[in-house]
Amino acid sequence: MATGRTHRPATRSRGIPEATVARLPLYLRALTALSERSVPTVSSEELAAAAGVNSAKLRKDFSYLGSYGTRGVGYDVEYLVYQISRELGLTQDWPVVIVGIGNLGAALANYGGFASRGFRVAALIDADPAMAGKPVAGMPVQHTDDLERIISDNGVSIGVIATPAGAAQQVCDRLVAAGITSILNFAPTVLSVPDGVDVRKVDLSIELQILAFHEQRKAGEDAAADDGTAAPAVAKDHRKGPDGDVPAVMPA
Amino acid sequence: MATGRTHRPATRSRGIPEATVARLPLYLRALTALSERSVPTVSSEELAAAAGVNSAKLRKDFSYLGSYGTRGVGYDVEYLVYQISRELGLTQDWPVVIVGIGNLGAALANYGGFASRGFRVAALIDADPAMAGKPVAGMPVQHTDDLERIISDNGVSIGVIATPAGAAQQVCDRLVAAGITSILNFAPTVLSVPDGVDVRKVDLSIELQILAFHEQRKAGEDAAADDGTAAPAVAKDHRKGPDGDVPAVMPA
């Protein structure tokens, strides 16, 4: 197959499980809120509730970072905020480029939640010549021609792709060639990247489809013997249609 | 704890594993692309490559749906599109309301990827009286006062929250009270919902922080004996600061 590397093999980084890493930002958010209310310490039970996880899980997660708690008391909020921030690499700030300044890209550019969490939008890049120079979120949009130079000049290692799906792989390739090693992809496509490059994707169509699945299941259970568990009649009739016996519905 | 139910206990729905459900939309997307190119059949190997997963995993996933393949040949593309669509509940279309028509909410409203996948934006809702009546994506924004009526009138069961974090729980409560049973939450907060209500969240700050973690790790490995694996000196010095010995960095 000509398809390159696609999903990293869960490179258990320095012993911290991937699942734990994914929860650290959650804890950090909850801790930051406590910090702002000047709460000095917090128990695993309280913090777990605030983060929406099991308390045993939280304690085990923290145990991977070291023993930062005090038995009988809990965790020092400020100290833990710092430890998690350091572990996540948020004590430095990360320049980020956003490629594809359309509906979504512009919304991202305007989003304040970046800067407040250690990320700095270094540049906005779009292929549309008509957009070049136009200010979005108080920052001029730059043309794709300069992509390599922008990334190099600013030492950017994280890129966000918000272009149409058709352009995503091509943009991805250029980003990687220019030195980007982490990509957040909003386009509904599977990106192929070489080893050493991390890709995370956000696809809300997928999220909605998962919700729809459960929604349908709920409806089916409620209806019980309404029409018999959704549509088993179709499922029962299992043999592939000779040519065009597939029902006319065909979404997507 | 006063905190209500927060995460569903992975209700293994009719034997289909949650992990499989989460991949079905991925397969569907790849299959739809093949369908548009009029490819009649596809092998598990090819489809897996297109979807960015392992072929064994794909076959196992499909085995939960039934035996829809033909040995020696592969899967009938059209037929599989239909089966997966049906399984995901996409043969009906789902009315969706978006609450909070700011930067992000407007981008979502303008997004074409909804309709093409069986979802229909039934209404846009915002609390700002100045926005009421204003057209966004060719549809007038409605005021929060009418939230309950809108949901009831349109039989909406899926809601998208794109309000600021502070308003999210309150909006969530109203949505649930009005009959919504599935929520896609973009606000960076943990939502408490009663049993029977599904919540999925999209938080790009979290995604970026996960990328930053791996990015830092890569940098640390490259630098090797540069300053000694990132910052172990700080970690070594483990005792909680009496008061304010936490370094000044403190992000988030």
Add this chain to the structure above:
DNA sequence: CCATCTTTGTGCACGCGTTCACAAAGACAT
């Protein structure tokens, strides 16, 4: 009709993640 070749469907083993449950650590009161 038989042989060959391709590709599915799945049994099985393994590793990761989750959760329970408890011993040990330490705070705090007496």
Add this chain to the structure above:
DNA sequence: ATGTCTTTGTGAACGCGTGCACAAAGATGG
């Protein structure tokens, strides 16, 4: 100092998800 009480940190068991590897199914050609 001693006892009590709270809460951490973790060993161990369990369940889910993943991927290997292969037998069985069926297509295809002779």
